[in-house]
Amino acid sequence: MTTMLNPAENAYRRPAARLEDGRLEVRASALGRCRRALWYTATSHPISNPPAPESLTVLEAGNALEPVVVRAMQRAGWTLQPVDRDAPASISVEAGPSLTVTGHPDAIGSLPPQGRTGVAVERLLFGSHETTEDGDDVVIEIKTRGPEAFKRWRTLGAERSHPDAVAQAACYTLGLFAEFRNAVIATLDTGARQWDYELLPAAR
Numbered sequence: 001m002t003t004m005l006n007p008a009e010n011a012y013r014r015p016a017a018r019l020e021d022g023r024l025e026v027r028a029s030a031l032g033r034c035r036r037a038l039w040y041t042a043t044s045h046p047i048s049n050p051p052a053p054e055s056l057t058v059l060e061a062g063n064a065l066e067p068v069v070v071r072a073m074q075r076a077g078w079t080l081q082p083v084d085r086d087a088p089a090s091i092s093v094e095a096g097p098s099l100t101v102t103g104h105p106d107a108i109g110s111l112p113p114q115g116r117t118g119v120a121v122e123r124l125l126f127g128s129h130e131t132t133e134d135g136d137d138v139v140i141e142i143k144t145r146g147p148e149a150f151k152r153w154r155t156l157g158a159e160r161s162h163p164d165a166v167a168q169a170a171c172y173t174l175g176l177f178a179e180f181r182n183a184v185i186a187t188l189d190t191g192a193r194q195w196d197y198e199l200l201p202a203a204r
Contacts, residue, residue, distance in 0.1 A: 016033060017039070017042035027101070073140075076159065083107060101175075103171065106141055108176065109140055143165055143185060148160040181202050184197050
C-alpha cells in the first residue's frame with residue numbers, strides 16, 4: 001500500500017480524509033478513526049498532536065513487513081496477486097450522496113486447498129466452516145500487530161478486536177468486485193514473527 005516515497009512521507013501525502021467540491025473522501029484504512037479528527041483533516045486544520053517519531057517508526061515497520069507476509073502466504077500455497085507497491089491499484093466506493101471511500105487493497109487471491117475445507121479457519125470462526133468457493137478471488141488485507149494485539153485478534157476475531165480492519169476489507173470487496181464477498185485478514189505477530197489468517201464470511 002505504499003509508493004516509492006517512504007511510508008511516513010506517503011502517509012502525509014495521502015491524508016486520511018479530504019474535502020473537494022463539497023464531496024468528502026475518506027481512506028478505507030481510516031474508517032475506524034474519530035469522525036471529528038477526519039473532518040479536521042479534510043478541512044486542512046493544523047495538526048495539534050502530530051504523531052511521535054516512535055509512532056512513525058511503527059508505521060514504517062508495518063509497511064515494510066507486508067511483503068514478508070505475502071511471501072509467507074505464497075509459500076503456504078496461497079495464490080496471490082500482491083499490490084504493485086510502486087503503482088498500487090485504487091478502489092473507489094460511493095458510500096453516500098457526498099461520501100466516497102478510497103484505498104489500495106494489499107492483495108487479492110485464493111486460499112490454498114486445505115484452507116478451502118474450513119479446517120484452517122475453524123478456530124478463528126468459532127466453529128464455522130464457511131469458506132470461499134474454490135478458485136474465487138478474495139480481498140486479502142495484511143496487518144502487523146504486536147504480541148498482545150495479535151493474541152487478542154486470535155482470541156476474539158477481527159470483528160471484535162479490530163472492526164476497522166473488517167470495514168476496510170469490506171470496502172475493498174465492493175470496490176474490486178462490486179459485491180460483498182468473503183475476505184481474508186492475514187496478520188503477522190511482530191514479536192514471534194508468526195502469521196495467521198481469518199476468513200470473514202460475506203454474510204457478516
